[in-house]
Amino acid sequence: MILRRLLPLALAGLLIAACAGGPPDQTETRATPGRQCDATGEDFAGDVELARCLTERFWARRFQESGGTYTPVDRFVAYAGDDGPDCGGQPSVPNNAFYCPSGHFIAYDARWLEAMYNRMGDGAVYVVIPHEFGHAVQAQLAGDFQFNVQRELQADCYAGATLSGLIQEGMIKADDGDDTELLANLAAAGDPTDAWWAPDAHGTPAQRQTSFVEGYQRGTGTC
Numbered sequence: 001m002i003l004r005r006l007l008p009l010a011l012a013g014l015l016i017a018a019c020a021g022g023p024p025d026q027t028e029t030r031a032t033p034g035r036q037c038d039a040t041g042e043d044f045a046g047d048v049e050l051a052r053c054l055t056e057r058f059w060a061r062r063f064q065e066s067g068g069t070y071t072p073v074d075r076f077v078a079y080a081g082d083d084g085p086d087c088g089g090q091p092s093v094p095n096n097a098f099y100c101p102s103g104h105f106i107a108y109d110a111r112w113l114e115a116m117y118n119r120m121g122d123g124a125v126y127v128v129i130p131h132e133f134g135h136a137v138q139a140q141l142a143g144d145f146q147f148n149v150q151r152e153l154q155a156d157c158y159a160g161a162t163l164s165g166l167i168q169e170g171m172i173k174a175d176d177g178d179d180t181e182l183l184a185n186l187a188a189a190g191d192p193t194d195a196w197w198a199p200d201a202h203g204t205p206a207q208r209q210t211s212f213v214e215g216y217q218r219g220t221g222t223c
């Protein structure tokens with residue numbers, strides 16, 4: 001699979017989207033990171049499956065290296081618009097992707113994600129999915145977040161680390177200029193004001209870029 005392009009503008013709204021969320025399921029697959037990731041990544045469904053599989057395999061290895069065991073998400077759910085699963089009593093919303101801590105699952109609006117994929121290339125999938133798995137990883141570590149923005153910036157850091165790790169392992173390939181585009185998009189997805197205490201804060205453009213780059217350049221340990 002080849003990372004065609006790590007998204008042009010307009011990732012705005014993408015990573016800002018809420019990251020909470022739980023169960024009428026449309027499509028779901030069990031996570032099985034131990035197996036080979038044999039999806040081809042030649043179309044949207046293939047890229048989503050590959051991104052999920054590679055990201056979980058990446059984390060399974062990182063946990064293993066530090067003597068731990070990564071627990072795959074229980075479910076990986078595709079929904080359409082407003083028919084998504086709720087999470088801990090909270091309904092899901094259209095045009096979003098989220099990790100649900102109470103159910104240990106990830107769900108995404110497939111139409112929304114596919115529209116971005118068609119518009120911007122498969123980079124959209126390789127940012128959104130690793131970011132949400134970053135939250136699934138946080139749930140397994142003894143993180144102590146005082147503010148939501150800390151959780152979100154760490155997920156950006158994890159996404160950067162995952163992407164560079166997969167590129168280094170030769171699992172995915174980035175094109176020239178992809179990183180620049182990605183940074184521009186992370187900036188576009190930043191909060192308009194530095195209201196870091198807000199419960200839905202994701203970080204300013206500069207903060208999101210910095211977190212992603214730190215993870216990208218130095219790996220998960222820096223996150």
Ligand SMILES: [Zn+2]
Pocket residue numbers: 018019131132135152155
């Ligand atoms: Zn998030």
